[in-house]
Amino acid sequence: MKISINAPSYRRPAGVDTLKYIPSCRIWVCTSESAKYRKSYPKAKIISCKKGIRGNLCRIRNHILDTEFKSGVDAVCLIDDDLQYFGFHQKKKRQKIKSKQIIPWLKKYTRLAADLDVKIWGINCNQDKQSYREYTPFSMVSYIGGPFSVHIKSDLRYDERLPLKEDYDMTLQHLNKYRRVLRLNKFFYVVKQGGSGTGQTGGCAVYRNLKRETDQLRLLQKKWGKRIVRYDFNPRSHNTRKIRTFDVNLVIKVPISGV
DSSP: OOEEEEEEOOSOTTOOTHHHHOTTOEEEEEGGGHHHHHHHOTTSEEEEEOTTOTTOHHHHHHHHHHHHHHTTOSEEEEEOTTEEEEEEEETTEEEEOOGGGHHHHHHHHHHHHHHTTOSEEEEESOOSGGGOOTTOOEESSSOOOTTEEEEESOSOOOOTTOTTSHHHHHHHHHHHHHSOOEEEEEEEEEEOTTOTTSOOOSGGGGTOOHHHHHHHHHHHHHHHOTTTEEEEOOOSSSOSSOOOOOEEEEEEOOSSOOO
């Protein structure tokens, strides 16, 4: 089984953390930035996106999927360029998947996805031990986060209107067409994602703000309906006093039986 590992990158010519963990990852960049990336990472596979691809994460990911599948690979792994590591909890300790174990790990679960007739699989987006459901190792209708996903060939592509909520939409597209996705609850990813206090620049951080996040939420809700796409007003702590707060993330409730 041949799996291609790819990460789009933008305005981070010396800050591609993913290459420290997965040196074989293919980095897709704007042509105008390629020289800087190659200077910082002379041993890495830096690929210049053709003209017209820049400016939209969904368009870049679609370009990667189209290009890689045409090359004859069995599956395409898409990850963020600020990936720190893949982890899991075992024996009451946080463990890391070693770099040399990643390819066998990808092949193992891509075969499982293919056997289940699933076209996309991912892992837990929450690294908290409480999110590891020991008695539910697989989820079939749960959200697959954009920082890590593996695609088996299909005609589904990212909606270019939703560059900040593309992963929620892609999950819903697969559930709508194939009635299932595969998420491994044991494993999780750790990325910076340009969050507060990370010092992260470039990437989606260039155009991410509250107004755009809110506009994207409304557009996603308009596309799939308010019964499926819901705002998250859950309290942010375990206190008995419930304080309703707005979260830029959301909750998807699909009308499909499963876990």
